[in-house]
Amino acid sequence: MIRSKLLTSAIRTLRNIGSRFTERIWRMGAGARLFGLIVVSSGECLRRPRLVVREVYFTGVMSLIIILVSAFFVGMVLGLQGYNTLQTYGSSEAIGVLVALSLVRELGPVITALLFAGRAGTAITAEIGLMKATEQLSAMEMMAVSPIARVLAPRFWAGVIAMPILAALFCMVGVLGGYLVAVPLIGVDAGAFWSQMQASVDWQHDILNGMFKSVVFGVACTIIAIFEGYDAPPTAEGVSRATTRTVVTSSLVVLGLDFILTSFMINI
Amino acid sequence: MERSTIDLWVGIFVALGVAALLGLAMKVGNLTTSNIGATYTVTANFENIGGLKPRAPVKSAGVVVGRVSEIKFDATTFEAVVSLSVDKRYVFPKDTFASIFTAGLLGEQYIGLEAGGDDAKLQNGDKIIKTQDAVVLEKMISQFLYNKAAETPKAPETSGSTSSVVDALGANPLDNTTVNTTINTLDNKGKTDIAQPVAP
Numbered sequence: 507m508i509r510s511k512l513l514t515s516a517i518r519t520l521r522n523i524g525s526r527f528t529e530r531i532w533r534m535g536a537g538a539r540l541f542g543l544i545v546v547s548s549g550e551c552l553r554r555p556r557l558v559v560r561e562v563y564f565t566g567v568m569s570l571i572i573i574l575v576s577a578f579f580v581g582m583v584l585g586l587q588g589y590n591t592l593q594t595y596g597s598s599e600a601i602g603v604l605v606a607l608s609l610v611r612e613l614g615p616v617i618t619a620l621l622f623a624g625r626a627g628t629a630i631t632a633e634i635g636l637m638k639a640t641e642q643l644s645a646m647e648m649m650a651v652s653p654i655a656r657v658l659a660p661r662f663w664a665g666v667i668a669m670p671i672l673a674a675l676f677c678m679v680g681v682l683g684g685y686l687v688a689v690p691l692i693g694v695d696a697g698a699f700w701s702q703m704q705a706s707v708d709w710q711h712d713i714l715n716g717m718f719k720s721v722v723f724g725v726a727c728t729i730i731a732i733f734e735g736y737d738a739p740p741t742a743e744g745v746s747r748a749t750t751r752t753v754v755t756s757s758l759v760v761l762g763l764d765f766i767l768t769s770f771m772i773n774i
Numbered sequence: 775m776e777r778s779t780i781d782l783w784v785g786i787f788v789a790l791g792v793a794a795l796l797g798l799a800m801k802v803g804n805l806t807t808s809n810i811g812a813t814y815t816v817t818a819n820f821e822n823i824g825g826l827k828p829r830a831p832v833k834s835a836g837v838v839v840g841r842v843s844e845i846k847f848d849a850t851t852f853e854a855v856v857s858l859s860v861d862k863r864y865v866f867p868k869d870t871f872a873s874i875f876t877a878g879l880l881g882e883q884y885i886g887l888e889a890g891g892d893d894a895k896l897q898n899g900d901k902i903i904k905t906q907d908a909v910v911l912e913k914m915i916s917q918f919l920y921n922k923a924a925e926t927p928k929a930p931e932t933s934g935s936t937s938s939v940v941d942a943l944g945a946n947p948l949d950n951t952t953v954n955t956t957i958n959t960l961d962n963k964g965k966t967d968i969a970q971p972v973a974p
Contacts, residue, residue: 563780567787606802671791678794681802700801708829709803717795 537733543654544662544732550655557660558667565626565661565728566668570675572625573618577676580613581605581683588684589692598694602703605684606677610707610716614677616764619723622669623756627731630661631752634735635745658736662728669724670717677716715771719764726763727756813840813859814898818872818885823854824908826874826883832858834887839864842885858885860896867892873906883908 551558588604634657637643643653681703688694707713731752738748823845832840840860848855860866869890876883896902 559784560780562784562787567783570787610798610802668787671788671794674791674794674798677802678797681798703802707803709799711829713795713798713803 533733533737536737537729540654540658540733540736541729544659544729547652547655548659548663550652551659551663557656558663561660561664562668564629565622565664566671569622569625569668569672572621573672573676574679576617576621577614577679578683580617580676581609581680581685582687584608584613584680585684585687585692589688589694598688598692599698599702601684601688601694602699603706605688606681606703606707607712609677609680609684610712612764612768614680615673615716615720615723616760618669618673618676618720619727619760620757622665622672622724623727623731623753623760626665626668627727627752627756628749630665630728630731631735631738631749632745634658634661634732635738635740635748638736638738639740639742639745641740658732662732665728665731666721666724669727670720673720673723674717677713711771719767722763722767723760726759730756730759812862814862814896815843815857815859816896816898816900816902817855817857818902818905819848819851819853819855820874820905820907821853822907822910823856824874824876824883824910826856826885826908830882831884832860832887833884834864834866834889839887856885860887866896868894868896868900869904870896870902871904871906872902874908876909 584605585601588601589598592598592600592604634643637653637657643657646653646656685696685699688699689696734748734752734755735745738744826842826845828842828845830842831838832842840858842856843859844857846855846857847853858872866887867890869892871888871890873886873888874883875886890904
């Protein structure tokens with residue numbers, strides 16, 4: 507009797523795991539289909555660029571403060587920590603190289619994407635989820651207006667446009683933060699700081715690759731936020747869960763994608 | 775078309791982004807400094823390139839005149855074939871010497887070109903004949919140890935190779951008397967130097 511109870515509970519656990527796994531696969535497929543639909547129906551955005559501009563304002567311009575302030579602090583911390591280590595080897599002038607390379611290659615695109623997912627991604631999910639819960643999306647469909655072309659596509663393109671701009675600003679402000687710590691505060695020579703940086707940061711292999719990364723992260727973060735919102739159950743709880751999932755999924759996807767992209771870019 | 779403040783803010787945002795990208799390219803990156811225009815390619819064969827990488831600088835008199843564009847392995851001669859892209863503005867004689875140097879003790883490796891005296895100039899696709907390989911630190915150390923061991927006349931026979939090397943290094947070629955004579959000579963020389971009157 508006891509044995510059969512154990513057996514049924516084991517089977518139930520296994521079934522749960524399996525159903526969760528298939529659920530994930532199903533959602534991935536649905537997300538990919540939505541991505542395709544958005545790309546196909548983005549002609550509306552070209553005809554009415556004002557729609558995209560409005561969304562760039564909400565996703566990009568409104569994220570400026572958090573991005574710039576965190577970039578400044580990240581740059582300053584990098585400067586302090588880098589100096590602490592480099593000083594041991596008597597090469598504290600290389601601090602500029604350290605700050606610039608770590609920002610441009612990794613931290614700029616990745617931290618921007620994580621902050622973007624928290625600041626703008628959640629807003630997109632909550633907005634679309636609530637539009638769906640209050641049946642605004644169905645109303646649009648009733649009036650023969652495609653919600654994908656009118657609501658989803660402008661938000662998608664706005665995210666893709668805003669992310670590289672934010673990442674470039676993050677890198678630049680971070681380098682300025684590192685400069686502020688290294689040169690006036692610690693007393694590293696300003697000429698050596700900039701010239702060593704310029705000697706080892708490559709325009710194509712470092713800066714353009716970093717920008718490419720941030721475009722990819724922009725596509726990933728925005729599509730996840732839009733899909734979670736569009737797919738959310740039309741209840742208060744469903745929208746809140748979808749918002750949480752946006753942050754968790756985007757963060758994981760960004761870090762995983764970063765590894766894949768970096769391994770392509772660095773030829774060992 | 776009706777304008778709104780949103781347009782203005784988005785315009786500022788995009789302009790800031792472009793400015794940041796320009797700043798990254800000009801101030802942080804090396805778009806301005808490494809802008810080598812038209813180049814010509816020459817090759818050089820090395821028996822050992824050490825840690826030379828593609829995109830390593832090619833310097834002459836310390837000035838960057840080009841980049842390493844490609845490194846291949848020649849399976850017939852068992853040598854490394856290094857292609858150098860050199861700026862068209864700089865023309866080198868045919869008998870230019872190419873050697874692999876290291877910047878600092880642990881720095882990156884680069885190719886140094888030392889111009890020769892030939893009237894004929896290097897053309898696109900030419901090969902630099904005179905090359906010098908990278909210095910491999912391990913080889914140098916082992917060579918030094920072998921020389922040291924050969925120098926010592928009566929190195930005691932020991933079973934282990936490590937202990938013989940240690941013995942060779944430990945054996946002092948200067949015995950006590952030689953040292954004393956040298957010190958005395960130097961001492962006397964110093965005294966005479968001081969004793970000499972200084973011309974007014």
